[in-house]
Amino acid sequence: MTRYLESLFSHKLFLAIPVAVAVLAAAAYVIIQPPAYQSTAKLWVNWSGGTQTAADAQVASINQLLATKSFDVQVAQSGPLAKYLDSTGGGVTGVRSLIAALSKGGHTSSGPASADTIFSYLSARVTSVAVGPQIVSVTVTGPTPQIAQGTASALLNQLRAYEIAARHDPQAAQLTYYQGQLKLESAALTADLGAVQQYLAAHPGLVANSTLANNDSQYALLTHQAAIAGQTYDQLLTTVNQIENQIAPGQAQQSDPFTITDSPNRPSTQSRFGKKEVLGLAAGLLAGLVVSLLLLATLVRLDATIHDLDEVLSRLDLEPAGSIPLVRMP
C-alpha cells in the first residue's frame, strides 16, 4: 500500500496523463456531437396509477410506448422529425456527417428513415421523469429548436390518443354488445306483442269482456311474456344510453389521461451537457483512471529500487547506517 502511494505521488504527473487524455478525448467527442436543443413539457396525470403513483405509472406508460416502433413512427410522422431524418439519412450531422460523407466518397445517404432509425433516434432523445406524485416532465432533444418542440408536441398528442383509445376500446365493445342485445330484445318484444294481437284477433270476445279475458290462461301467458320482454328492452335501452353518454365527446374530455400544464417550450440555447454528454465524460474519466491504475501497478511491479531502510536489509542484505532527506548533487 505504501509503495503504491509512493509511486502514485512520485509519478503523479505521469499518471495524470492517461486521465487527462481520456477526458479530453471524451470532451472532443461531446464537442463534435451535432447541436442539441431540449424541449420540456410538464403533465398533470389525471388517472390513478394503482399501486404506483400516477406519475410513475405515466412514466412507465411513456417508456413502454416508446419501446414500440409503431408508436415512434407515428410520433415522427405526425411531427417534424420524420422529415428531418429523411433529409439527413438518420440524423447524422456535423463532423460525424462529414466523416460519413468522406468515407462514402463524398455522398451522404438520404431517403425515408426506417422504423429502426426512428426508434433508435427517439429512444436516445426522449426522457420522462416523475417530478411529483402526479407531475411528469417529458424532455425531447432535437437538432433544432423547432424539431425539439414539434417532436415533443407530437409525442404528447400521440400519447394522449393511444391512452384514450386504450381506455375507450372496452366501452365501445360493451356498447356493441348491448346494442346487439337490444336489437334481439326488440325483435322478441315485437314478436310477443304480435302474438298477443293475433290471439285477440282470433278471440274477439276477449276484447269486450274483461272477465273472460282474465280467465283465459293462454291470453294471460302471452301478455305476461310481452310485459317481461318490454321490461328487458327498457333496461337494455337504459344501459346503451349510459354507455353512449360515456363515450360521447363531452365525456372524453373528462377522461383525458393527462393535462399539459407546461406546453413543450421552444429552446433558445443549445444543451451541451445532457445525460449522454455527462455519461460520455464520465466514461472517459473512468477509462483514464483504469489505465492510470494499470500503469501504477506496472510501475510498482517494475520498481526494483530501494525505498526504505528495511529494504536495505531485506533486498541488499546490507546493514543500514541511517538515512537523510533527499539531497542532490550541487
Next chain:
Amino acid sequence: MSLPIHRPAPKVPQAARVERTTRQAIAQPPAPVLDGCRLALQKIGFPGAPSLGIASSIRGEGRSTVAVASALVLADYGVRTVLMELDFQNPSLASQMGIPSHPGLGEFLQGSASWHEVLYPVSDEFFVLPAGTLKLSHPRALLEVSNRDLLGVLRGRGCSIVADLPPLLGTGIGAQAASLFPDILLVVRAGMVSSATVKEAVSSLPTPPRVLLNGVSSSVPDWARRLAGL
C-alpha cells in the same frame, strides 16, 4: 601534532588567496542531513575511526554532499578532519566548498606543491584537499596515494580523513579507491538505483559497506497517509 598549515604560498592564485584568508562561510548541508550523517557516523564508530570513504554505485546519488556533511560533523566533534577529493573524473568539492580547484592532490603527487599549499583550511579543524590537476592516469594516481601512504601520513598527523570516492560503477577506479579505506559508507539514493545495481557495486568491494539511504522523505502528503491509515 599539528598540520603544516600556513598562510597562502606564492603559487596560490591571488583570488584563491583571498578566499583562504577570509575563510568564507560555506553553504552547509541542511540540518537534517547533518543529523542523519551524525547518526550514521556514530553507528560506524566515529569519531574515533581514522578514515572513511564515501562511495555510491553511480553518479548523482548525493555522495559529495554526504562527504561534506560527514566532514563537517567530524570537525564539529573537534576532530581535525581532512575532506579529500578522490573523484578525479568529476571533482566537485572545490566548487562546493568555495576553494580553488588547484593546487591539490595532483600537484602534490607530482611534487609541485607541498601540504601547505594543497590543504585548504575551512575552519580550525576542517581542511579540504581538492583533486588538483592530475598529470598521471587516475589508477596511477590512486596507486601513488597508496604507495606513499598519504592517508597514513595524514592520520599520523592526527587527522581523520573523509574521502569523496569515485562511483563504484562506470569509472573503473571506484573499487580501487574504496580499497584504500577500511570503512565505506555507501550512499544509496532511494527510488533511483535498482537493488541489482547496488549489489553489483557492492560486489566490487572487499568488505560489505554500511548504507546511508538518501531521500527517504516520503512523497505521500500527510492527508493521503491519514486517509490510507498509514
